[in-house]
Amino acid sequence: MKIRRILATSVAAAVTTPVLLLSVTPAFADDKPAAQTQEKPSVAELEKAAAAAQTAYDDAVAAEKAALAALKTLEGASPLAQADEAAKLAAAEAAAAKTTADQAVVDAQTAVDALPDTATDEEKAAAAATLAKAQAAAVTADGAKTAADAKAKEASDAYQDARVAAAQVIGQAQKATKAALADKNAADAALAKAKEEAAEEGGDDETCVPEPKLTTVVTGLPSTVVAGTKVTFNLRVANGTDKTMDEVFPFVYVHATDRSGLNGLDDLVHLQWSSASSSKWENVDNENYIDKISPLKAGAHSDIKMRLTVDAKAPAGNGVTFVAGDYWNEDGTCGGSPDLEGYEFMIAAAGSKPGKVGDAKPSTTKPNTSDLKPQSGASASPVNGSLAATGSSTATSQLALASGAALAIGAGAVFVVRRRKAGSHA
Known part of the structure; x- marks a missing residue:
């Protein structure tokens, strides 16, 4: 299970259909109806088979x-x-x-x-x-x-x-x-x-811990991106602790919908990255990770050039870029950003002239989470009516819901740091 991706996907679902937050997502549900539960065979059973x-x-x-x-x-x-x-x-x-x-x-x-x-x-x-x-x-x-x-x-x-x-x-x-x-x-x-x-x-990651001092900050991402164009921005990964992190894996995920919020555009938005010293662009891998930073010393940071491309055939809509970071040390200790940071942007139709626009900002809007009770590895209970009642079709309110959901779902429920590739930390 790719926890980071599942979290990003379930949060992004709030952009498409905010009412989905009433039940969060099956990936985190503890109380699914029995008829919908399919038991997977255990490892021991598969070993016998x-x-x-x-x-x-x-x-x-x-x-x-x-x-x-x-x-x-x-x-x-x-x-x-x-x-x-x-x-x-x-x-x-x-x-x-x-x-x-x-x-x-x-x-x-x-x-x-x-x-x-x-x-x-x-x-x-x-x-x-x-x-x-x-x-x-x-x-x-x-x-x-x-x-x-x-x-x-x-x-x-x-x-x-x-x-x-x-x-x-x-x-x-x-x-x-x-x-x-x-x-x-x-x-x-x-x-x-x-x-x-x-x-x-989490079979081999039981010692991984949330590390809020491992920060990921996006700068330079326009708040409006015109379909058919490419925009560059910067991702800074910083180690605010007093210890070196041997390997840090930046996580970047982009999600977009049309204006209705009902049709996903993920196949029309693409992310690439490049190191600060290189002009070569690399695709973000299919697990939404960038190549590791090795090492990232205490108090140090690393800047990564990012490029977002929106296909010309993309309709006007809304988007959000999520970022986070995970680390793994040679001594077996590990951890990562407790939550995903979401940066919202608008998608303007091809040929639009939005003029000068500001940078996308991380959402700070938090929903009423009085009924959300994060549990380790499980979903929260449904939120109260404040989320579903918004009814707004604007990008700001929908993306605020998504960022709020990231805080609510991610606070203590789904933080897991996993090894990016088997054997990479040997």
């Missing part, structure tokens, strides 16, 4: 290996393979015997046909007997070959059927392995994400 998925995958791999080994054995010295080979050999021998017998018949017939007219009855009888014997042997050989061929086919069919069955088992085992691997990867990813979220929600 990941272990079970690993076991299933290991079993599937073992089954696939066993299936491959079974096919290899079948194709080697298995009884079916041996029977197939023996039947093939017997069929070949029977075919050879039939060929020999058929040739004997041909030879005997040739001998009969070659007898001279002077041949005696005894010679004719002997030749005829030899032919008859050869013909009988040929019939026997033919029958033997037919039987051998049948046995060879039977043995071959049995062997091939077994090979096909073994191949099918392998195919099924491979599919099972693939599915088990997908399940394992999904379980591992879910566990990793849960651990990451647990860490971001």
Whole structure:
């Protein structure tokens, strides 16, 4: 959970629809209806699921290996393979015997046909007997070959059927392995994400503390920005404590709506930053952080050049830029600005000529928070009617509501300093 971003988003929602403050935001709600509550599996439960998925995958791999080994054995010295080979050999021998017998018949017939007219009855009888014997042997050989061929086919069919069955088992085992691997990867990813979220929600930041002397101040941001233009301003991050902060992470987030307050324009407003000594502009990252200041000594400050771009197609509307700072020390101590500072500005339609305008100022308007009771990690109860009853459509009143909400929501409820990137403080 990215606490800074959730806070900024829920505060910015007040600009769009102030009545939302009556219930703050689900991200901070303790008292959601049971029907709307979806319990996430715990890290321990996900660890069990990941272990079970690993076991299933290991079993599937073992089954696939066993299936491959079974096919290899079948194709080697298995009884079916041996029977197939023996039947093939017997069929070949029977075919050879039939060929020999058929040739004997041909030879005997040739001998009969070659007898001279002077041949005696005894010679004719002997030749005829030899032919008859050869013909009988040929019939026997033919029958033997037919039987051998049948046995060879039977043995071959049995062997091939077994090979096909073994191949099918392998195919099924491979599919099972693939599915088990997908399940394992999904379980591992879910566990990793849960651990990451647990860490971001404060799993390793229990010692982080609010530090009001780590200040973030914006100067030079115009109170009116014309669509289709870029404006530069300065962000000063100052360490007002008497100790060095090893790493400081400036947080910057911009939110905008059209004049109705009902349509968000966040995709039409863009923030970039540059160090005071560089002319290169960098985009604020997708977590709304600027590269760390390392270190920021006691009593020192660092100036960061900022650039706000409003797309030409943006309609007239309202905007607010939130800033804050988080720090992390090598000894494990950490902290940050207790609240977000909001700087309001108007968005004028492209081509407008607003003339000379002043700088955007941080809002100091505080709503009636008598009914707000911030709780650690939870939402406040609904505020009383003073917020919802404003009904104003001006940027000043709506943005004042947002800044007031930042004070009310952020005062003690959602301060969490998290490590910006895993391993960055090793």
